[in-house]
Amino acid sequence: MAPLRIAVAGVGWMGRRHNEVIARSDECRLTAIVDPAPVTTEIARKLGVPHFSSLAELFAAERPDGVIIATPNQLHVEHGLGCVAAGIPVLIEKPVSDSTEAAERLCVAGERANVALLAGHHRQHSPLMTKAVEIVRSGRLGRIVAVIGTAMFYKPDSYFEDGPWRRQPGGGPILINLIHEIGNLRALCGEITAVQAIASQAVRGFAVEDTAAINLRFAEGALGTFMLSDTAAAVRSWEQTTREDPNYPTYPEEDCYLIAGTQGSLAVPTMRLRIFSGAASWWKPLNSEVIAIERADPWERQLRNFCGVIRGEEKPRVTARDGLQNLRVIDAINAAARSGALTAV
Numbered sequence: 001m002a003p004l005r006i007a008v009a010g011v012g013w014m015g016r017r018h019n020e021v022i023a024r025s026d027e028c029r030l031t032a033i034v035d036p037a038p039v040t041t042e043i044a045r046k047l048g049v050p051h052f053s054s055l056a057e058l059f060a061a062e063r064p065d066g067v068i069i070a071t072p073n074q075l076h077v078e079h080g081l082g083c084v085a086a087g088i089p090v091l092i093e094k095p096v097s098d099s100t101e102a103a104e105r106l107c108v109a110g111e112r113a114n115v116a117l118l119a120g121h122h123r124q125h126s127p128l129m130t131k132a133v134e135i136v137r138s139g140r141l142g143r144i145v146a147v148i149g150t151a152m153f154y155k156p157d158s159y160f161e162d163g164p165w166r167r168q169p170g171g172g173p174i175l176i177n178l179i180h181e182i183g184n185l186r187a188l189c190g191e192i193t194a195v196q197a198i199a200s201q202a203v204r205g206f207a208v209e210d211t212a213a214i215n216l217r218f219a220e221g222a223l224g225t226f227m228l229s230d231t232a233a234a235v236r237s238w239e240q241t242t243r244e245d246p247n248y249p250t251y252p253e254e255d256c257y258l259i260a261g262t263q264g265s266l267a268v269p270t271m272r273l274r275i276f277s278g279a280a281s282w283w284k285p286l287n288s289e290v291i292a293i294e295r296a297d298p299w300e301r302q303l304r305n306f307c308g309v310i311r312g313e314e315k316p317r318v319t320a321r322d323g324l325q326n327l328r329v330i331d332a333i334n335a336a337a338r339s340g341a342l343t344a345v
Contacts, residue, residue, distance in 0.1 A: 004307050005031035007058055009079055010070035011040045014093050014120075018068050019047065021299045027307040031064050035071075055082045066310045068120075069093060073170065077102040080320075084115045091306045093120040095179055096323035098170055100331055103324040110320060116309045118316045119323030121183040125301035127293055128242055128269045132259075133187050135291065140275060141261030147189055147216070147224035148258045151181055152234035160206075172208030173230040174199070174337075175330055180238065181226065182326045183318070188259055191219040192329050194344050199337035203231040214333055242269045244298060 006028045008015050015035070022030045033044040036053045044051035052058040055067070059082075069079045069092045077097045083090040084106070096119050097103035110117040123129055136144065151173070160166050166176070186192060194217040199209035210231040216224035227236075235241070235251040243250045257268040264275035264286065271293060274286035308314030329345050336343035 004028040004065040004310055005062075006066050006068060006306075007032040007034060007064040008068045008070060009034040009055060010072070010093075011035045011037070011043050012070060012072075015068075015070035017299065018070055018303075021297075021303050024300065025303055025307075027304060028065075032058055032062070034058050034067075055079055055086075059086045059088075064088065066090065066306060068306075070120075072165075073098045073175075077106045080106045080117065081109055084109045084113050084117070087113065087115055089116040089118075089306070089310050091118040091120055091302075092320065092323070094183075094323060095175060095327050095330070096320050097327065100324065100327050103320070103327055107320050107324055116316060117320035118306055118309065119318045119320050119326075120302070121180065121318045121323065121326070122298045122302045123180055123184055123238065124187060124298075124318045124322075125305065126242070126244060126298040127296050127301075128244075128271070129184060129187060129298075131271065131291060131293055132257075132266060132268050135266055135273065136188050136259055136261075140264060140273075141259065141266060142263030142280075144189055144218075144220065144222040144259060144261045146258075146260045147185060147218075147222060148260075149181055149185060149224065149226040150228075150234075150236035150256050151177055151238065152227060152229045152232040153237045153240060154233050155230040160204075167204075167206040167208065169208060172206075172210070173228055174209060174212055174333060177230065178212070178214075178226070178228050178333070179326050179330050181228075182329045183322070184238075184257070185216070185224065185226075186322075186325070186329075188257070189218050189220070189222055189224070191325075192216050192345050193219050194342055195329065195332045195336050196342050197333045197337040198340075209337070212333070212337065214336075238269075243295070 008018050032050045034052045041051045066089045067083050165171050196215040199212040201209050204210045211229040214226040239248045241254045241256050255267040255270050259266045266273050271291040274288050277287050305317045332343045332345045
């Protein structure tokens, strides 16, 4: 079977990461780079593929089997609609849009045209997440009652110097980082129906938050808390605990989630499982074990899923509608932070 031809739109950090993953794949090959920045012509030359300034220019010259969109957030819907109009399956980096209204338009367009739209929430392809979801949904923890999550890390000044837009609305950790966590928590514990939040920009003084404390209500009755900060000298984040991204130092003894039910609890990503062997009581010990995980690169698994969808052999693991729902939760969190009130999703 000939490798699928994949074009990548956007050659920022995310686009480069997708290029690297495609280069390691035996299911597809990079067929083109799409980016209007003049410097990206040289990037395409080094990769040995054609360069195009726009998707329209690409589609006029050739028809790839699929497109990965890693352009700035505000362009995701425009570029996604261009792929839908051309009838080409597309994987759109998170967030699928910078607004829920635009994301809804994109989803509707894809559904009407029967064009596959995948959201780039690569953590959903992690073996850690797959096993954690399996354990929670098996009922071994009993009824889920509480969830504790953290994403605390320190972004250096260079992060904001390299991308000044990150100091402005839409560039804070709620949209950039928390949207990943929302996807994970929804997969683990079900839909989020209401939120409360307090946000602060006291450390950096930017127009966006640097720290937020969030309460969550899930559809099945569980409650959750989440602590988010990109200015904390801490290691309680997915990147720093899962050992899935070699760009980050790792602290494998730390966790970023704890899911607790009436019969047991699961810590992620250490996968420490504690279960009552009999009647539940704080006077009784819990049996402890560490669940074994077969590790794999979630980016590579995401690409394999995209290729399977293009060939008609698989369904999207994370659809654009999943990405839209994550965005709705983020919008509710931002609204709750502004109002101080319990906000429905």
